[in-house]
Amino acid sequence: MRLRYKVWLEHEELGKAFGDGPLELLDRVERSGSLRQAAADMGMSYNKAWHLMRKLEKAIGFPLLECRSGGPHGGGSVITPRARELMAHYRRFREQVAQSLAELYRRNFADFGWLDKPG
């Protein structure tokens, strides 16, 4: 037996605003310098990734990506400083959530003898 969970940030009207998927996409943009490449690596169309970014930006209220034109590789996408800040906060939040839920699971269900049994 094990604990499973999902967490995400949600805008009251616009729906999902940030979560593990967007974090992974932004991480990949940061490494590759390209939203197109990041989307492809996650099996997502560029069109879908682009719309997702616009929706997230609207929900959180600040830009996540900036376009850089020119340069030796013909430009690409760059993470904004506030996006980087959000990513760092969300990553830390996710780690603390994982620790806290594992501890609460142990504390509340240890009596049932499930915890170390496979299955």
Next chain:
Amino acid sequence: MRLRYKVWLEHEELGKAFGDGPLELLDRVERSGSLRQAAADMGMSYNKAWHLMRKLEKAIGFPLLECRSGGPHGGGSVITPRARELMAHYRRFREQVAQSLAELYRRNFADFGWLDKPG
């Protein structure tokens, strides 16, 4: 902006083993004394509720319901003592999860000024 989450207990092979839905169903069985009534109140077929109970019992490894036959109302379903214990632990776990996640959300995202804004 707000935090959303889902938590549940999962058996490695059998899938979902306990969560908010099963807790509500058992709560209703406890109050009504009838799985059929409890299922109907949740808009679920008796057949579905019955299969769900058998699956949960298999996953957690002990019986949740006992049938009582006879009596003035023609018998019904009764929660087992271990089911009651599981329900109490799960309810406490859910409360602690809610408190902990609200606190972690405040701690990590207070800087973004989202917390008290509607939307």
